[in-house]
Amino acid sequence: MSQNTLFDKVWDLHKVADLPGGSSQLFIGLHLIHEVTSPQAFGALKDKNLNVKFPSRTIATVDHIVPTDNQSRPFKDTLAEQMIDTLEKNCKKHKIKFFNIGSGSQGIVHVVAPELGLTQPGMTIACGDSHTSTHGAFGSIAFGIGTSQVRDVLASQTLAMNKLKVRQIWCKNRLSEGVFAKDLVLHIINKLGVKAGVGYAYEFSGPAIDLLSMEERMTICNMSIEGGARCGYVNPDQITFKYIQERQFAPKNENWARAVEWWQSLASEKDAKYDDVVLIDASQVEPTVTWGITPGQSIGVSQKIPELKELSIDDQFIAGEAYEYMGLSPGQAIKNTPIDVCFIGSCTNGRISDLRVAAEIIQNHKVSPNVKAFVVPGSEKVAKAAIEEGLDKIFKEAGFQWREPGCSMCLAMNPDKLTGNQVSASSSNRNFKGRQGSPSGRTLLMSPAMVAAAAIEGKVSDVREFLKK
């Protein structure tokens, strides 16, 4: 059993009680909600004649269903309009703070909470979205929940849960030039597998993690769930504190020093005990691309799609399914795979640093004539910053469409979808069958820089060749 890790400390601090069945009742410090997984929860509260217990500890925004071309109301899609309208009414009724479109702070919930300074070390954070693990980048325990648990958090600010085990993923050395946090996390998921994290929280640590910016750490923690871990975190340090300072909801004045002192006490102790430890050499990671239908089916850009015999027996069934669905053959190089659509955005890679690195690659180039390319900033704040820096112009001049913030084609609940069996190069997090809106659409996950390179060439390319030019 783990001891003295950040996870143990934060868990113990938030444990309210042992429940009769044997699970724990955990207090949730910050509850984030959006339009897709909350309406039925509010409906259930009404059915049970309950109120929101601590409305100030829940924050709402709208992200999944928002159109990115024209956000004027009412939305053309009447179902989408009904969902935003329901959220507006629920927030108003229960006095929940709602960052709506046009507020200057709307965006993907996992982009918005950190940039507002709502996400802080030592908190428990829950949201009806599996990528809530993103917030663990700040040294919080953050995890996705379903709608019934959203109901429970609204009603009681707590939920029933079993304590997770803790696996330390120690990343030694450092990432090489042209290799990003996205590549590292895809590499980790490939090495450990998509279900290795079930029952675990992942602690990402070691020199390669220490060097990462907060936005890069968010990319890593975001995809913990793709490795099966409901929760992933990084121990807070000066990079964390500097990111939070001065943000809207950051502790102010004399409370700042108090907060930092407390945050510093949270990191896993040197003598901490883990349930498991895994070593990853970050210097060995290449720009990484998925070739299959799970985020674990990835290879370095210079490698070939694995043959069945190279895979463990457990991985062979899904690999066979993947070859067929993707129309790719074992032994084939992933490089030069033709691309139809390029998508830069999502809670994984839709932040300002992602847009900067992609713009740097795309500058003075043109999008291949066969490719539809678009950028969806993660939030209104990201969009504003990008426009101030002139990034929108760089993208538009190269032939990218510049859109309004939202989840967009990561899960295609809005009008942004693949059609037919189009192949996308996507900076998002899931390459599941049909994920990007077409039941036969195909997704190759990669870093935003690699998406930019693919947009220029119209095929999977090695972004390191652009850095040399």
Add this chain to the structure above:
Amino acid sequence: MKEEFQAPQGKILKINGICMSLEGDDIDTDRIIPARFLKCVDFESLGDAVFEDDRKDFKGKHPFDLKTNQSASILIVNSNFGCGSSREHAPQALMRWGIRAIIGESFAEIFYSNCLAIGIPCFTLPKKKIKSLQDRSREETLFFEIDIKNIIAFEKSIAHHLELKESSKNMFLSGEWDATSTLLNNIELIERKINELPYINLNKLRIT
């Protein structure tokens, strides 16, 4: 036509029903219920849409379309079932189609807790036993009487020993899987907790 939908309620001690097999590892919740069906403010109409895209591909031969499976209520699956998105719409769609229990090699974490929260037990069995049950359920009608207290699925004279987390078992037996009222029983402890959390009470923190 299916019988009118009734959600599980209260103590769940026994689940009786016909088994159906759905093969495949890493079946994600996008496949169970594609995102376009999430555009709704209730769960009611999700039952018909379960596995919609996979079913189209199989042209009537998908397990959820086979005539022999139409009255099944126990689903037998492989490993990492329900991975991906946290959408409770996935177990809700399965439940509204008629599924009342799932037996699999392993389950994704959020899917498992969503099932628990709506009263659907997810039992596990080793790979070999799952394969044998899946093979048999395609050839014959397997009727199980699952006794949750003893975690045994009785099939005529055969007793299949299943696995279920102790805490989940207790919650099904007591009815506490529907957790809200249990959680609210501790309202005084919750209020005490909110008053002692450092980040909510920074002004009370002493600097050393």
